[in-house]
Amino acid sequence: MPPPDSSDTTASHAPVAGFRFSAASAGIRRDGREDxxxxxxxxxxxxAGMLTRNQVRAAPVDIVAQRxxxxxxxxxxxxxxxxxxxxxxxxxxxxxxxxxxxxxxxGIAEQxxxxxxxxxxxxxxxxxxxxxxxxxxxxxxxxxxxxxxARAIGTTDRWEKIARRTIDVAGRQASVLGIAKGxxxxxxxxxxARASKAxxxxxxxxxxxxxxxxxxxxxxxxERALAGAVDRSFNACSVDGDTSTNDCVLALASGASRLALxxxxxxxxxxxxxxxxxxxMVADGEGAEHVAEIxxxxxxSEQEARLVARTVATSLLVKTALYGRDANWGRLLGAAGRAGxxxxxxxxxxxxxxxxxVRAGVxxxxxxxxxxxxxxxxxxxxxxxxxxxxxxxFGYLTSDLGHGYVDVNAGYRS
Amino acid sequence: MPPPDSSDTTASHAPVAGFRFSAASAGIRRDGREDxxxxxxxxxxxxAGMLTRNQVRAAPVDIVAQRxxxxxxxxxxxxxxxxxxxxxxxxxxxxxxxxxxxxxxxGIAEQxxxxxxxxxxxxxxxxxxxxxxxxxxxxxxxxxxxxxxARAIGTTDRWEKIARRTIDVAGRQASVLGIAKGxxxxxxxxxxARASKAxxxxxxxxxxxxxxxxxxxxxxxxERALAGAVDRSFNACSVDGDTSTNDCVLALASGASRLALxxxxxxxxxxxxxxxxxxxMVADGEGAEHVAEIxxxxxxSEQEARLVARTVATSLLVKTALYGRDANWGRLLGAAGRAGxxxxxxxxxxxxxxxxxVRAGVxxxxxxxxxxxxxxxxxxxxxxxxxxxxxxxFGYLTSDLGHGYVDVNAGYRS
Numbered sequence: 001m002p003p004p005d006s007s008d009t010t011a012s013h014a015p016v017a018g019f020r021f022s023a024a025s026a027g028i029r030r031d032g033r034e035d036x037x038x039x040x041x042x043x044x045x046x047x048a049g050m051l052t053r054n055q056v057r058a059a060p061v062d063i064v065a066q067r068x069x070x071x072x073x074x075x076x077x078x079x080x081x082x083x084x085x086x087x088x089x090x091x092x093x094x095x096x097x098x099x100x101x102x103x104x105x106x107g108i109a110e111q112x113x114x115x116x117x118x119x120x121x122x123x124x125x126x127x128x129x130x131x132x133x134x135x136x137x138x139x140x141x142x143x144x145x146x147x148x149x150a151r152a153i154g155t156t157d158r159w160e161k162i163a164r165r166t167i168d169v170a171g172r173q174a175s176v177l178g179i180a181k182g183x184x185x186x187x188x189x190x191x192x193a194r195a196s197k198a199x200x201x202x203x204x205x206x207x208x209x210x211x212x213x214x215x216x217x218x219x220x221x222x223e224r225a226l227a228g229a230v231d232r233s234f235n236a237c238s239v240d241g242d243t244s245t246n247d248c249v250l251a252l253a254s255g256a257s258r259l260a261l262x263x264x265x266x267x268x269x270x271x272x273x274x275x276x277x278x279x280x281m282v283a284d285g286e287g288a289e290h291v292a293e294i295x296x297x298x299x300x301s302e303q304e305a306r307l308v309a310r311t312v313a314t315s316l317l318v319k320t321a322l323y324g325r326d327a328n329w330g331r332l333l334g335a336a337g338r339a340g341x342x343x344x345x346x347x348x349x350x351x352x353x354x355x356x357x358v359r360a361g362v363x364x365x366x367x368x369x370x371x372x373x374x375x376x377x378x379x380x381x382x383x384x385x386x387x388x389x390x391x392x393x394f395g396y397l398t399s400d401l402g403h404g405y406v407d408v409n410a411g412y413r414s
Numbered sequence: 415m416p417p418p419d420s421s422d423t424t425a426s427h428a429p430v431a432g433f434r435f436s437a438a439s440a441g442i443r444r445d446g447r448e449d450x451x452x453x454x455x456x457x458x459x460x461x462a463g464m465l466t467r468n469q470v471r472a473a474p475v476d477i478v479a480q481r482x483x484x485x486x487x488x489x490x491x492x493x494x495x496x497x498x499x500x501x502x503x504x505x506x507x508x509x510x511x512x513x514x515x516x517x518x519x520x521g522i523a524e525q526x527x528x529x530x531x532x533x534x535x536x537x538x539x540x541x542x543x544x545x546x547x548x549x550x551x552x553x554x555x556x557x558x559x560x561x562x563x564a565r566a567i568g569t570t571d572r573w574e575k576i577a578r579r580t581i582d583v584a585g586r587q588a589s590v591l592g593i594a595k596g597x598x599x600x601x602x603x604x605x606x607a608r609a610s611k612a613x614x615x616x617x618x619x620x621x622x623x624x625x626x627x628x629x630x631x632x633x634x635x636x637e638r639a640l641a642g643a644v645d646r647s648f649n650a651c652s653v654d655g656d657t658s659t660n661d662c663v664l665a666l667a668s669g670a671s672r673l674a675l676x677x678x679x680x681x682x683x684x685x686x687x688x689x690x691x692x693x694x695m696v697a698d699g700e701g702a703e704h705v706a707e708i709x710x711x712x713x714x715s716e717q718e719a720r721l722v723a724r725t726v727a728t729s730l731l732v733k734t735a736l737y738g739r740d741a742n743w744g745r746l747l748g749a750a751g752r753a754g755x756x757x758x759x760x761x762x763x764x765x766x767x768x769x770x771x772v773r774a775g776v777x778x779x780x781x782x783x784x785x786x787x788x789x790x791x792x793x794x795x796x797x798x799x800x801x802x803x804x805x806x807x808f809g810y811l812t813s814d815l816g817h818g819y820v821d822v823n824a825g826y827r828s
Contacts, residue, residue: 056751056759086747086759088776121744122777189752240730242745243752316654316730316815317823324824330535331656333500337470338603338657345470345500362502363536401730402820409731410738410816 014164015143016177017214018042018254022140023152026129028081028119034152036130037078038137039210040106044072045252047114048223050190050230052247058085059092059125060115061248063099067111068193071219074112076210076250077102077130078153080181083206084117084125085245094125101131105138116248118155118181118206146179146212153181153208156408158284163276165269167215167261174215174257176266178273182207182239182281189243190235192227206244207234209277215266216255224263225270226251233274236306237397239285240405241314249274282397283379287404290322291380295395296336298388304341305394311339312385313398323402327372329358336385343387353381428578429557430591431628432456432668436554437566440543442533443495450544451492451566452551453624454520458486459666461528462637464604464644466661472499473506473539474529475662477513481525482607485633488526490624490664491516491544492567494595497620498531498539499659508539515545519552530662532569532595532620560593560626567595567622570822572698577690579683581629581675588629588671590680592687596621596653596695603657604649606641620658621648623691629680630669638677639684640665647688650720651811653699654819655728663688696811697793701818704736705794709809710750712802718755719808725753726799727812737816741786743772750799757801767795 022038029035049068051061067073077099084091095115103110117125150160161180166173211226230249251270283291296309312318315335321328329350337345350358353375357368375381382395436452443449463482465475481487491513498505509529517524531539564574575594580587625640644663665684697705710723726732729749735742743764751759764772767789771782789795796809 054748054751055753055755055757056747056762083744086744086772086776088760088774121742121748242729242731242749245744245748245751315656316819317656320820320823323820326824328535330497330500330659333470334468334535334659335656337468337659339469341469343469346502348470358500360502362500402824403817405730406734406737406816406820409734410740 016175016212018045018256019212020141020143021145021149022137022142023148024133024136024140026133028079028126028129034148035079035081036133036137037149037152038102038141039076039149039212040141041074041252041254043254044074044112045254046217046219046222047071047073048219048226048251049193050226050249051193052243052245053189053191054243054245056086056245058083058117058246059087059095060084060117061246062092063095064114064116064248065193067114070111073114073252074108075102075106076114076116078116078208079125079130080118080153080155082117082119082123082125083121083246085121087122087124091124094127097127098125098130101134102137105134114250116208118153118208118246121245146177150179155181156183156286157181158183161277161280163273165272167265167269169259169265172259174213174259174261176211176213176269176273178209178211178277180207180209180277180281183284183286190230190247190249192223206246207281209234209249209274211251211270211273213253213266214255214257215253216258216260217253217266221263222251222253225267228267229271229274232271233278236395237278237282238314239282239288239399279397282399285399286408287402288399289402290376290400291397292322293382293395293397295382295384295393296387297384297393298386298390299341299343299392300390301392302394305392308336308339308341308387309394309396311335313396316401319398319401322376322400325373325376327352327357327369327376329363332383332385333358336387347388349386351384352376430589430626432459432670433626434555434557435559435563436551436556437562438547438550438554440547442493442540442543448562448566449493449495450547450551451563452516452555453490453563453626454555455488455666455668458488458526459668460631460633460636461485461487462633462640462665463607464640464663465607466657466659467603467605468657468659470500470659472497472531472660473501473509474498474531475660476506477509478528478530478662479607481528484525487528487666488522489516489520490528490530492530492622493539493544494532494567494569496531496533496537496539497535497660499535501536501538505538508541511541512539512544515548516551519548528664530622532567532622532660535659560591564593569595570597570700571595572597575691575694577687579686581679581683583673583679586673588627588673588675590625590627590683590687592623592625592691594621594623594691594695597698597700604644604661604663606637620660621695623648623663623688625665625684625687627667627680628669628671629667630672630674631667631680635677636665636667639681642681643685643688646685647692650809651692651696652728653696653702653813693811696813699813700822701816702813703816704790704814705811706736707796707809707811709796709798709807710801711798711807712800712804713755713757713806714804715806716808719806722750722753722755722801723808723810725749727810730815733812733815736790736814739787739790741766741771741783741790743777746797746799747772750801761802763800765798766790
């Protein structure tokens with residue numbers, strides 16, 4: 001199934017120089033679908049990662065955190081159907097064993113393989129099943145097989161999430177290819193893998209994203225570009241407010257284009273790819289029918305705007321109102337008011353899809369609300385809360401929450 | 415409709431000395447039910463209040479905040495069907511006018527009337543309709559009419575919330591009678607009305623509670639007792655994580671029993687009344703079928719335990735799992751891990767209704783999960799997360815979230 005409003009996808013099917021992809025069915029998922037995916041760099045690639053801040057981290061996340069210290073890697077091995085989280089030492093060893101099996105087949109060091117997993121928490125990864133497919137995975141590697149990679153890493157996803165941008169500098173080009181999965185437990189709160197700081201706030205969902213570029217870029221520059229891109233995309237979207245134990249974003253740069261770029265040159269393209277993937281994830285939010293960008297403007301700082309936007313975006317009463325296509329601005333303002341950020345409610349303005357429904361803190365009237373409700377019948381729209389005249393603004397993506405979400409999540413394991 | 419597992423209610427129908435109650439239908443609600451309630455103290459009563467920390471406060475909350483400064487009051491005037499929030503200066507004047515009308519009828523100063531409202535945000539309070547019923551309200555006052563008061567303040571409530579305790583000191587008795595409403599927008603974050611500090615964290619729902627005691631107690635002592643009682647009851651429960659613009663708890667002490675009490679003597683009874691009311695609110699959570707106490711133990715401090723318990727209690731993935739009666743401990747542990755509190759997942763133990771399902775951070779097995787799932791078929795149970803061996807513990811009440819919640823909230827205004 002294609003994403004809604006998908007743009008031309010033929011262009012995005014071009015490969016990115018220096019990488020090959022494959023997928024296989026290892027029987028981890030019960031439905032027999034492809035559930036193991038492999039990406040391999042022809043030569044050691046520069047890597048950077050952003051990992052979940054959750055205190056409870058799955059085995060593959062712990063292992064990636066260690067292996068990213070090296071600054072380069074050769075392969076990414078991902079499975080769906082099993083998160084391998086909360087599986088103790090046995091889980092740790094299972095991830096190591098599956099990486100080792102693929103490394104042997106590739107003839108590289110096992111430390112050069114970066115693992116990622118998604119699926120039910122608490123189930124032990126069946127490393128033997130992945131090992132049994134290592135030969136098939138490696139034999140199947142091809143530059144154009146990333147759509148298969150994208151399919152295999154999905155869980156409750158209704159469509160594959162692939163985005164692509166090209167950077168043009170003085171007639172020379174580099175590409176960024178992004179592949180992601182995620183439809184539930186989506187509210188990433190990712191921190192740079194190399195930073196050792198403690199969690200700074202309540203984080204959030206499993207989303208996985210893998211970014212491949214043929215740009216030539218140094219490790220520090222890649223990390224800086226990735227951190228900026230993730231902060232305004234994956235870290236600015238929520239389906240259900242729950243961070244996952246497995247959230248992980250990895251960026252690999254092959255340098256095969258021989259176009260040398262800095263963070264400020266790669267950053268915008270990386271940011272666009274991440275934003276497109278984040279939007280696709282929220283649109284695919286379990287049971288979601290609408291994507292709303294909660295845009296908060298006029299606060300003293302971006303940080304305050306982000307906090308208000310996140311509080312509104314994760315409010316259950318707001319999300320059920322989006323589902324009901326109800327321009328219930330009282331819920332919007334009520335949620336904004338509990339973010340712990342000071343503002344003067346008497347100056348608040350709210351508009352939905354450009355239709356102003358609150359002015360100076362009070363409702364504009366039933367006619368405006370009806371027009372706003374008509375906007376809310378659409379698949380995608382912007383809700384803007386203007387809370388003052390400061391320079392701080394932030395946009396946060398959220399989905400509606402209705403019966404579909406309950407259906408998916410009340411019986412996920414059964 | 416009675417609450418589930420209600421204890422003997424005949425005892426709780428005894429009046430509390432020094433107070434009279436009444437209710438009337440003023441046509442604020444569309445369904446014609448009683449929607450205005452009045453409580454009057456025979457003489458000025460000592461008062462204390464805990465009000466929402468939401469930046470967006472309804473007109474009655476602003477007015478109560480001012481009037482509580484006096485330290486005493488004569489009457490509480492409550493309406494359902496209209497929150498009178500985000501209604502600007504007109505809303506402020508409407509609340510003042512309704513209080514003034516009742517004060518005239520009672521022959522007291524209008525500043526002695528404490529207003530409270532609940533209902534849809536954004537609609538202007540029809541003060542004239544309340545004024546038109548002022549005579550009827552005052553004429554109807556009687557000590558035993560608090561059940562009518564309880565009915566009239568309800569909105570989506572399925573049953574009245576009334577709790578009562580008696581304090582016995584050396585053969586002399588004082589009573590505490592509590593009346594509350596609240597079924598949605600429930601996640602109170604209340605701060606003492608006299609404290610001027612800014613919001614300290616993301617608050618939360620409309621719940622209203624009114625506590626009447628015939629104990630003789632000073633203002634400071636009453637405030638201290640109330641703050642302690644609210645902190646572990648209303649401030650420790652959540653239906654949907656949304657604070658309301660109208661959340662308000664008021665305590666009035668008539669002194670009519672002539673039994674003089676300090677905070678430490680009144681506190682426990684006040685706490686029990688608030689806890690019983692909070693549990694009844696969560697049980698009545700919109701569409702809720704189960705009440706779970708999320709009990710976190712073993713952390714270094716109570717504050718950290720509260721933060722983890724609140725994060726688990728408000729997790730959508732946890733709440734949908736409760737609805738699905740799924741002992742999905744991965745979601746419990748995942749939510750705990752994103753609270754921003756450090757703990758060692760490898761030491762975590764989790765039990766549901768005493769059935770241990772996680773030991774040393776890993777699942778005990780399918781049999782235990784089946785037994786835990788059987789517990790989850792019940793109306794009320796405890797989920798305990800033991801995250802270390804520290805002294806900090808906290809219990810937080812939450813409800814399951816399923817199709818009933820979506821039904822109530824996706825079409826609330828329509």
